[in-house]
Amino acid sequence: MGNRIYLDNAATTPMDSRVVEVMTSMMNEVWANPSSIHQDGVAARSNIEEARLKIASLFKAEPSEIFFTSGATESINLLIKSVIDGLKISRIITSQLEHPAVLESVRNIALEKNVPVTFIPFDIDGHINLSFLEQTLGQNPNSLVALMHANNELGNLLPLKKVANLCHENGAYFFSDTVQSVGKFPMDFSQCFLDFAVGSAHKFHGAKGIGFLYIRKGIKINPLLFGGAQERNMRAGTENLPAIVGMAEALRIAYSEMPEITKHLTFLKEFLVNRIKDELPFVEFNGDINGIHSIINLALPLTHFKKMIIFSLDVAGISVSGGSACSSGVMNISHVIKALGRDKDYVPVRISFSKYNSLDDVNRLVDLLIKYGKKMV
Numbered sequence: 001m002g003n004r005i006y007l008d009n010a011a012t013t014p015m016d017s018r019v020v021e022v023m024t025s026m027m028n029e030v031w032a033n034p035s036s037i038h039q040d041g042v043a044a045r046s047n048i049e050e051a052r053l054k055i056a057s058l059f060k061a062e063p064s065e066i067f068f069t070s071g072a073t074e075s076i077n078l079l080i081k082s083v084i085d086g087l088k089i090s091r092i093i094t095s096q097l098e099h100p101a102v103l104e105s106v107r108n109i110a111l112e113k114n115v116p117v118t119f120i121p122f123d124i125d126g127h128i129n130l131s132f133l134e135q136t137l138g139q140n141p142n143s144l145v146a147l148m149h150a151n152n153e154l155g156n157l158l159p160l161k162k163v164a165n166l167c168h169e170n171g172a173y174f175f176s177d178t179v180q181s182v183g184k185f186p187m188d189f190s191q192c193f194l195d196f197a198v199g200s201a202h203k204f205h206g207a208k209g210i211g212f213l214y215i216r217k218g219i220k221i222n223p224l225l226f227g228g229a230q231e232r233n234m235r236a237g238t239e240n241l242p243a244i245v246g247m248a249e250a251l252r253i254a255y256s257e258m259p260e261i262t263k264h265l266t267f268l269k270e271f272l273v274n275r276i277k278d279e280l281p282f283v284e285f286n287g288d289i290n291g292i293h294s295i296i297n298l299a300l301p302l303t304h305f306k307k308m309i310i311f312s313l314d315v316a317g318i319s320v321s322g323g324s325a326c327s328s329g330v331m332n333i334s335h336v337i338k339a340l341g342r343d344k345d346y347v348p349v350r351i352s353f354s355k356y357n358s359l360d361d362v363n364r365l366v367d368l369l370i371k372y373g374k375k376m377v
């Protein structure tokens with residue numbers, strides 16, 4: 001992408017060249033169908049199972065708890081649509097701040113199966129009201145709670161252990177959309193905080209179109225796709241071997257570099273927040289600035305900035321997001337920013353970092369914001 005600055009890593013991340021290398025070698029050398037019973041097929045199968053073992057051991061999970069899918073959207077659809085009948089779920093409890101993959105899956109299955117849905121309220125900074133959750137859980141045993149770990153637009157973090165305890169004390173199942181935190185936090189599934197979790201390789205420098213669903217041991221749900229017996233009958237279809245092996249490599253790298261990357265991104269985020277506070281004091285923040293180290297969401301007041309600021313930054317060579325990826329090329333104000341009631345007087349600008357960003361990137365962004373912001377004063 002030339003010398004452009006890419007600050008939209010919550011949408012997707014550039015691939016790590018080591019992942020590309022592993023995937024290329026798989027594509028060149030291990031192309032047999034993993035379901036074939038000849039030696040070529042057996043070799044392909046063993047690569048998949050090795051990848052599953054690697055991923056499971058990083059999460060301190062069991063290999064049988066990891067199911068490969070085409071990404072988080074498929075994992076989420078599979079889970080939400082299957083659990084209702086499979087686990088006799090009587091209510092879904094979620095929030096309007098979830099990703100559309102969750103909201104739309106919930107909306108569809110709720111209509112189809114006539115399952116009531118409760119949306120948990122949140123404060124102005126997007127913190128989920130846990131007392132309300134506790135109350136709702138108390139009145140609705142056998143609910144499914146779907147609340148994300150790191151919000152993809154705001155960066156807000158949910159206290160996973162606390163929510164898991166509330167769910168389990170009240171006989172509910174807990175699914176957390178962990179897409180934005182997998183590879184950034186040392187997730188430990190052995191602690192049994194979560195009944196279900198998901199991941200998508202392209203959010204941690206792997207390929208697009210590959211992800212997983214974690215289902216805690218002992219929980220049985222039905223498949224969404226029917227066909228072959230792949231993924232222990234949970235996900236029919238020939239496996240995407242290079243992408244699966246690449247995902248395991250991406251996760252291995254993420255875990256091995258996690259302390260330094262966390263430190264680097266925390267530094268970049270704090271530096272950005274401090275420069276904004278000092279030099280653009282009229283700029284506010286959407287969400288909790290103490291959320292995940294990879295995401296910060298600025299609320300630029302329309303008194304100082306043009307609505308088209310994101311396009312101006314783009315033209316100047318900086319890729320950021322308006323809050324959510326625009327579908328079919330149309331920029332819509334994000335449902336999260338709308339839900340927070342901050343869509344009228346401010347332009348949301350989500351900045352999301354990866355290990356490939358530098359201090360220079362942050363300085364160039366803030367310098368441009370100062371340039372564009374001052375013009376309006």
Ligand SMILES: Cc1ncc(COP(=O)(O)O)c(C=O)c1O
Binds near residue numbers: 070180
């Ligand atoms: C929080 C969250 N959940 C789910 C998804 C969907 O992931 P995928 O597009 O890889 O299916 C995303 C991607 O933006 C996300 O950020």
